[in-house]
Amino acid sequence: MSSRSELRLDWCPYNAAKFAVENWHYSKRMPIGKIVRIGVWENNGFIGAVLFSRGASHQLGQQYGLNQTQCCELTRVALKEHKTQVSRIVAVAVRMLKKHCPRLRLIVSFADPIQGHHGGIYQASNWTYTGKSLDTWEWFHEGRWKHVREVSGGAFGGERKIKNTFLLPRRRAIGKHRYLMPFDDEMRSTVEPMRKPYPKRAGSIDADALADQAGEGGSIPTSALHLDESRRNT
Template sequence: MADINVKDIRVKAIDAKSATAFIRRHHYSGKVVLNSQLHFGCFHGDRLHGVLSFGPSLDKSKVIGLVAGTGWNEFVELNRMAFDEYLPRNAESRCIAVCIRLIKKHCPHIKWIISFADGTQCGDGTIYRASGFKLTGVTKNSTLLEFPGGERIAATTLTANGNEPAAKAIRAKYNIKYTGSAAVKPYLEAGGRYIPGYQFRYIYLIDKNCQLTVPVLPFSYIDEIGAGMYKGQAVPVRDRKE
């Protein structure tokens, strides 16, 4: 990591092609979210060192009710965030803060942001907590599958986005017939298993007049249920420097 002042980091909108290339190189999953619509690049000098991509949630109907009175296009999901090793650790929370300010200025219809931390592969959301997000849900992983060959893929990618190359590759390799339904059973029968771990749901209210319809969980709750995760490993939050 470079010894730089985080105030020297510039955050600006970038094109999807540049964002996609960076995310494929630096995100732990190596995958992009195809419906991302808004991409921000984090620069030091002229070099790109981080990308944050926003877009509609995959199934908006399941999350729109988390904030009372939300219109169909009044929230957005931070669905990919990737940084290289150049910037200091606290650069991530600063970049999120700048992105929020830019969204508030240029997309005033957006009232709140949702994002999910994946403890099965990454962590329990340290960056979100440092950025003022509220923890609103902790659940055991029921979304990410691992296959005998080591492939990892979201169940929704297999069932809802059947035409994605990654989904087609899994079906071809394990001789799974695509039915066009949301059934996960054929993938489990082919040897897929849910990866042990937790998923963490965070919400940031841009419009402070908005009201959550679900309780805000104290961050201590993560350790109370033994859900602390760091890079896919069980590590209590209290044992880490936030």
């Protein structure tokens, strides 16, 4: 008899995704704005969620020649203790997204070296690694470090501008490892010249969680990811 766990992914309501993020993802907070939410069940038990959004910057896809409806970001993988490999869960979620979003051409995701992550789950699924994003600044406010876009009001989903940031503790945040998943031959040809060697593995692939994009999570406009409304907004 096979010992392989029974895995099921399906669209999940906001409250279920929120529970997963607050309990099983170290950011403890949902991305801002509208989110594509995919729940994960193992042996009929809910074990978490995979979340996609447009990302914090409206320029996310610009360097790849894409507009806001053609590119999105994988912003959370929030899972409790489980048996299925994270790379397999992410691969299934990506296939679901691709099927229901015909205009989507590229997914971008980040792994945060500050959290000890190098992107092992993306390496296991043959994502294209393109190096690190630029260093930036973070400010400590309301009990946590906030990205520059939160304090400047540049994040999607609402204004969060903080006055007198010079009074707040500040630290430099090193760049995050960037991974790309192209969906068509033309996009693969575009990103392939950007490919760089994978960063070295710090631990096992499944010990490597998704990068914390607190302060970078964005929203997806209705036109960007064409999911059935009854599924996405329940």
